[in-house]
Amino acid sequence: MKTSEGFNQLIKKEKRKKLLKTIGISAVTTFVLFGVGMTAINKRMAVQYKKAQESANITDMIESPNIISTSQYLSVSGRMTSQLKSERFKNIDGYLVATTPLEINFGLFGGGYCEFNSPLTTPISKTKDIGVFSRDNGEKVPLFFNPNVKKSDRHPDAKATHEADSLSNLQKHVAEVAITFKEPMTYAEIQEKLPKDILINWYWLGRASNQLSALEGTKKVIGINANEKGELDASPLQTQQSSNWPSSQYSAFVAAVKKAAETRNYTINGVNIYQDALKQVKKYPTLDKAKFSGVLVSGRTENLAQLDEAPYVYATNVGLEAEILPYIDPSK
Numbered sequence: 001m002k003t004s005e006g007f008n009q010l011i012k013k014e015k016r017k018k019l020l021k022t023i024g025i026s027a028v029t030t031f032v033l034f035g036v037g038m039t040a041i042n043k044r045m046a047v048q049y050k051k052a053q054e055s056a057n058i059t060d061m062i063e064s065p066n067i068i069s070t071s072q073y074l075s076v077s078g079r080m081t082s083q084l085k086s087e088r089f090k091n092i093d094g095y096l097v098a099t100t101p102l103e104i105n106f107g108l109f110g111g112g113y114c115e116f117n118s119p120l121t122t123p124i125s126k127t128k129d130i131g132v133f134s135r136d137n138g139e140k141v142p143l144f145f146n147p148n149v150k151k152s153d154r155h156p157d158a159k160a161t162h163e164a165d166s167l168s169n170l171q172k173h174v175a176e177v178a179i180t181f182k183e184p185m186t187y188a189e190i191q192e193k194l195p196k197d198i199l200i201n202w203y204w205l206g207r208a209s210n211q212l213s214a215l216e217g218t219k220k221v222i223g224i225n226a227n228e229k230g231e232l233d234a235s236p237l238q239t240q241q242s243s244n245w246p247s248s249q250y251s252a253f254v255a256a257v258k259k260a261a262e263t264r265n266y267t268i269n270g271v272n273i274y275q276d277a278l279k280q281v282k283k284y285p286t287l288d289k290a291k292f293s294g295v296l297v298s299g300r301t302e303n304l305a306q307l308d309e310a311p312y313v314y315a316t317n318v319g320l321e322a323e324i325l326p327y328i329d330p331s332k
Helices: 002-062 164-169 187-193 250-263 273-283
Strands: 067-069 073-077 081-092 095-107 120-123 130-133 173-186 199-204 223-225 291-300 313-323
Touching: 002 067, 002 081, 002 095, 002 223, 002 250, 067 095, 081 173, 081 199, 081 313, 095 313, 164 173, 164 313, 173 187, 173 199, 187 199, 187 291, 250 273
Parallel strands: none
Antiparallel strands: 067 081, 073 081, 081 095, 120 130, 173 291, 173 313, 199 223, 199 291
């Protein structure tokens, strides 16, 4: 009887050992699989983060008119989803004015491309001309025009504005103005013709197509930011890393347009904005050959008010403004 009881206890003991062994193996396996899974997730999120960074760099490079990004950081950091954010400012003749931040959501399975809300278009009460305003913060968006737009019933909004003249009534302020040229001009011609008492902030590539009027594509305007002196850099491209591209380097701008044409698609009335820009940079591969359809400038309002008198100006459209403070001198 005792032998039988001892045998049963031995069996129970062995069963407990096997159970504990099974539990141990399962725990170790689960732990290993969890570690492998977390490593895979972290690697995937690192790849997506780099894609988000490159997307932000390209947006800064080609479609940020007079907009300076001062930082890139994770405003939301999750295991499966995150958000890359960049605070941005406009340079209004030396005055930094905050504008809509750049936010790019990304996750394990995609993302990494920034989309802004389409601006709100509405008649301005005094002039009845169409004005463009940000849906995010209400700021007035400087508008460029297409002098070669094909006239049709679809383009009732293509009337050019001449708003710079109105700035003569705004004293002790600086402002930004979008200037559309009657004909595209080279970089050298722009430097020669524009007044020296205004700052060139951004050079507009314009449109190859004649199918888009002023208000079609306000969300996507392609061009290159100037340096703090209003100049562009003609040096050749030194790296393929977008994070190392100088914002005013024309060769980097060309590379960014090519990259955007490969990875982005934004079509309005049959015109792909990025493919349209690609046609132009292929035609103008270097700064000495490049032509621009307009510029975004800033300066004292009394200096900007004279722009509509220039023979090369097709249209002017005012953007942001800032009051001149006694302790901050404008750049010009």
